[in-house]
Amino acid sequence: MFEKALIGSKGYYTWVLFLLAMIGIGFACYLYQYNEGLGITGMNRDVSWGFYIAQFTFLVGVAASAVMLVLPYYLHDVQVFGKITILGEFLAIASVVMCILFVTVDVGYPNRLLNIILYPTPNSILFWDFIVLNGYLLLNLFIGWNVLTAERKAVAPPKWVKPLIYISIPWAISIHTVTAFLYAGMPGRHYWLTAIMAVRFLGSAFAAGPALLIILAMLVRRLTPFDAGQEALNKLRNIVTYAMLASIFFVLLELFTAYYSNIPGHKHPFTYLFVGLEGHGKYVIWTWISVVVGIASALLLILPMTRRKNAWLLAACIGVFGSLWIEKGLTLVVTGFVPNPLEHVVEYAPTVPEVFIALGVWATGFLVLTLLYKIALSVKLDPNSASVH
Amino acid sequence: MGMNRREFLRIAGIASLWGLGGKTAFEILKPGALEAQLRPPLMKAKKWAMVIDTRKFNAPEDFQKVIDACVKAHNIPKVANQRQEIKWIWKEKYENAFPDDLNQFLPEPVEQKFFLVMCNHCTNPPCVRVCPTKATFKRPDGIVMMDYHRCIGCRFCMAGCPYGSRSFNFRDPRRFLKEITNPDYPTRSKGVVEKCNFCEERLAKGQLPACVEASNGAMTFGDLDNPDSEVRKLLRENYSIRRKPNLGTQPNVYYLI
Numbered sequence: 001m002f003e004k005a006l007i008g009s010k011g012y013y014t015w016v017l018f019l020l021a022m023i024g025i026g027f028a029c030y031l032y033q034y035n036e037g038l039g040i041t042g043m044n045r046d047v048s049w050g051f052y053i054a055q056f057t058f059l060v061g062v063a064a065s066a067v068m069l070v071l072p073y074y075l076h077d078v079q080v081f082g083k084i085t086i087l088g089e090f091l092a093i094a095s096v097v098m099c100i101l102f103v104t105v106d107v108g109y110p111n112r113l114l115n116i117i118l119y120p121t122p123n124s125i126l127f128w129d130f131i132v133l134n135g136y137l138l139l140n141l142f143i144g145w146n147v148l149t150a151e152r153k154a155v156a157p158p159k160w161v162k163p164l165i166y167i168s169i170p171w172a173i174s175i176h177t178v179t180a181f182l183y184a185g186m187p188g189r190h191y192w193l194t195a196i197m198a199v200r201f202l203g204s205a206f207a208a209g210p211a212l213l214i215i216l217a218m219l220v221r222r223l224t225p226f227d228a229g230q231e232a233l234n235k236l237r238n239i240v241t242y243a244m245l246a247s248i249f250f251v252l253l254e255l256f257t258a259y260y261s262n263i264p265g266h267k268h269p270f271t272y273l274f275v276g277l278e279g280h281g282k283y284v285i286w287t288w289i290s291v292v293v294g295i296a297s298a299l300l301l302i303l304p305m306t307r308r309k310n311a312w313l314l315a316a317c318i319g320v321f322g323s324l325w326i327e328k329g330l331t332l333v334v335t336g337f338v339p340n341p342l343e344h345v346v347e348y349a350p351t352v353p354e355v356f357i358a359l360g361v362w363a364t365g366f367l368v369l370t371l372l373y374k375i376a377l378s379v380k381l382d383p384n385s386a387s388v389h
Numbered sequence: 390m391g392m393n394r395r396e397f398l399r400i401a402g403i404a405s406l407w408g409l410g411g412k413t414a415f416e417i418l419k420p421g422a423l424e425a426q427l428r429p430p431l432m433k434a435k436k437w438a439m440v441i442d443t444r445k446f447n448a449p450e451d452f453q454k455v456i457d458a459c460v461k462a463h464n465i466p467k468v469a470n471q472r473q474e475i476k477w478i479w480k481e482k483y484e485n486a487f488p489d490d491l492n493q494f495l496p497e498p499v500e501q502k503f504f505l506v507m508c509n510h511c512t513n514p515p516c517v518r519v520c521p522t523k524a525t526f527k528r529p530d531g532i533v534m535m536d537y538h539r540c541i542g543c544r545f546c547m548a549g550c551p552y553g554s555r556s557f558n559f560r561d562p563r564r565f566l567k568e569i570t571n572p573d574y575p576t577r578s579k580g581v582v583e584k585c586n587f588c589e590e591r592l593a594k595g596q597l598p599a600c601v602e603a604s605n606g607a608m609t610f611g612d613l614d615n616p617d618s619e620v621r622k623l624l625r626e627n628y629s630i631r632r633k634p635n636l637g638t639q640p641n642v643y644y645l646i
Contacts, residue, residue, distance in 0.1 A: 045473055045557065108580025115539055119522045
């Protein structure tokens, strides 16, 4: 089936070339980082994780959100998702690829990355994250590829795929839970030390991921004859709505605990985010954009007059995705380090090469996504493959 | 740390299977283990601890000579970008060293003065718990160690440490070293984490940590598990505090106020 990714329109080739160019620039910046060390990034002694780990965290959520298609389709027999489940699984693959790349570009000694398996350390959450992420990647590769091959041959997928699909459902939850545990078990990092971190992660993931899927499905509808179907989009929209409202609710819970308890350590990070702390407030503007856009998008998703129009739905999905990206892909990691354990406020902002490396990884993910979607849609639209369209 | 009879026999057995013999066999199968066995450490303790008498640290020189001794002993670079600097032992104000012990009104000397901070070699170290490669580990004698050759530079330990005691080599540290002040201690490479090691390399030679030696008796080092040790005597006779005791990490650096 790979050959289907090689034949396409002029627009397809231009897009692929653009992504390759972005990957090239990112790779060049990475070589610079590889030679110089992580000193070329904005990270420092106090904010020792930054943009890379934030992207990683956000994308684990996008990867996990494939379960929002798989679960209704396979457990509740929601037939409308049948056509697009593969799109969710392939989005998960592209996201996990980005996650693995973001961890790789973040470590100081990448040549030693295999030490994680050479010296397995079960008391480290990172060890488990390594296992669940790679496992999830393999699961989705096996499932997606076999289901698609079966569809092309107009036969039922092999029987052994079914158990893998069922395993992939709790597995998706596990990747984001384990990723939340990276943060939620750290003594002395008040912003992260919260029992609802994992559900907060899942809530925002199940809003941002399906929102991206809606955007992608609309894009596919414009660019190709493939139509996911309005009913599927509406179902996805409901998922985004509930998950987004849950996300907002979780943030309010955090704010209540911090400010009603009045414990300074718990208030500091939120104060830093919303109004700034001791004159430092690099992320205040971002936080408010996230809040305003997030609430506005939630309203667009709830109000009957907007939620039924696809143009508004698209706007709402872009808003949800952007708002949650700011929350998780920008401020979550940095704020955990503010103030530092010695109560000094040290700020962080990514540098130019750091941003280009990140863009290069995003481009790699989008290239993987483009190629996989191209293959999947070619199979679905091929009149010779007896697929359902 | 040592090798027991069972381990010795196991290695000897494997060695004879492979037709190896004598010392060579041990060097191949468990490098350094035999040497360590033959040379018992001169300084031994069940649990190393440090007591810092902050009443004896007043003038800036009192701090500087201690910090300099550490910098010299471990070839600590002076990194150009201050935000990415390497610090093993340094000074902080009371409100920063003990942010959980903050009374509105403190005695003036306490409020104005600086306090030395460093790795606490916690009894329950979160950094060891989070490290994915065991590059940071706890020795049976309590020292929290770094293996610079295993560290992958993920910096999980820096996020885990509630004392900010760990530094990361954001760039090649050798570039910032004007001279190697102690050829016996290795310089580090870029991309690995480092921190205070209670001068384990000096303890192995029967010497006290460099800072303790330079402190003129203001810092005391010894075995916390030995009731007759100097540190236990000081803790018995003086009121002491530790940094963030409420986190349950059980720091092994005590401060006499």
